[in-house]
Each structure stands twice: as C-alpha cells, then as structure tokens.
Amino acid sequence: xxxxxxxxxxxxxxxxxxxxxSDMINPARVLAFLDITGNWDPSLAFVMGGALIPSSIxxxxxxxxxxxxxxxxxxxxxxxxxxxRLVGGAVLFGLGWGLVGLCPGPAIAALxxxxxxxxxxxxxxxxxxxxxRFTLGRPMPAYTSR
Numbered sequence: 001x002x003x004x005x006x007x008x009x010x011x012x013x014x015x016x017x018x019x020x021x022s023d024m025i026n027p028a029r030v031l032a033f034l035d036i037t038g039n040w041d042p043s044l045a046f047v048m049g050g051a052l053i054p055s056s057i058x059x060x061x062x063x064x065x066x067x068x069x070x071x072x073x074x075x076x077x078x079x080x081x082x083x084x085r086l087v088g089g090a091v092l093f094g095l096g097w098g099l100v101g102l103c104p105g106p107a108i109a110a111l112x113x114x115x116x117x118x119x120x121x122x123x124x125x126x127x128x129x130x131x132x133r134f135t136l137g138r139p140m141p142a143y144t145s146r
Contacts, residue, residue, distance in 0.1 A: 004070040016109040022047040025110035027101025027117070034098055 023029045024047060032041035067073055097103045102110065102121050110118035 007070055015105065016112075019106045019109040020112070024106045025102075025113065025118075030097070030101040030106075034101075 019025055022044070024044065029041060030044065032039060033044040035041075062068075062074060065074075093103060100121060102118070104125060107118055107121045107125065111122060
C-alpha cells in the first residue's frame with residue numbers, strides 16, 4: 001500500500017514539474033496558443049505532441065502486461081463510446097480552458113506560484129465538483145479489468 005501511494009505521489013510530482021517546465025501553468029501562454037488569428041504561440045503544440053511519446057509507450061507496455069505493478073488489474077472504462085456526459089464535460093473543459101487559460105492539472109501546479117488567480121480557479125473548480133456531486137452526481141461508470 002505504501003509503495004502504491006509513493007508511486008502516485010512521484011507520478012504527480014513528475015507531472016506537475018512537467019507542467020511548470022513547459023509553462024502550461026501560465027494562462028497567457030495557453031491563451032496565446034489558442035489565439036490562432038492573433039499572436040499565435042505554437043510552443044504548447046510541441047508540449048502536447050511530446051506527451052504522446054511516453055503515453056504511446058505506456059499503452060504498448062500495458063497491452064503486454066496482465067496487471068499494473070501496484071494493482072491486480074488495469075481499470076479502464078467499460079463503455080468506450082462517447083455519451084452525453086462525456087461530450088458535455090469536454091465542452092465545459094474546453095470553454096474553461098479557452099476563457100481562463102487553465103485546466104485542472106496546470107491549475108493545481110500553478111498553486112505553487114502563490115498567485116491568487118490560481119487559488120481562485122482551484123477553489124471554484126472544487127466548488128463545482130462538490131455542487132455537481134450533491135445535485136446531478138450519479139455513480140461513476142463501471143470499469144472492466146484488462
């Protein structure tokens with residue numbers, strides 16, 4: 001159990017460090033990337049493209065293993081088809097990212113900067129999660145073992 005928690009913390013720290021190094025915690029850089037008609041900054045396209053390399057390797061490794069290192073099975077969604085909740089969530093995610101220049105991962109990493117905007121964003125995000133859970137929340141979709 002301790003090894004599993006330690007691995008999760010290490011992965012989270014590595015992910016957060018990558019967000020900081022790539023400057024994805026800077027809303028101005030993200031908004032400049034999204035501004036394709038103005039002063040477009042393509043640098044985040046390279047960050048996202050670079051993320052495909054380790055992700056692709058991880059999928060290849062996953063397909064050759066029966067189970068992850070610190071669990072008994074892989075947990076993947078049972079339904080691989082998009083539904084209304086997925087599409088709606090993607091739309092909200094995209095709107096939030098486009099309006100503010102932050103999304104959940106970079107916002108949490110941006111807390112290390114101490115900027116009030118990051119604190120406000122994370123507080124609003126957590127408030128939205130809590131409000132959803134108490135109003136529209138339904139059980140999470142089933143996962144299958146692979």
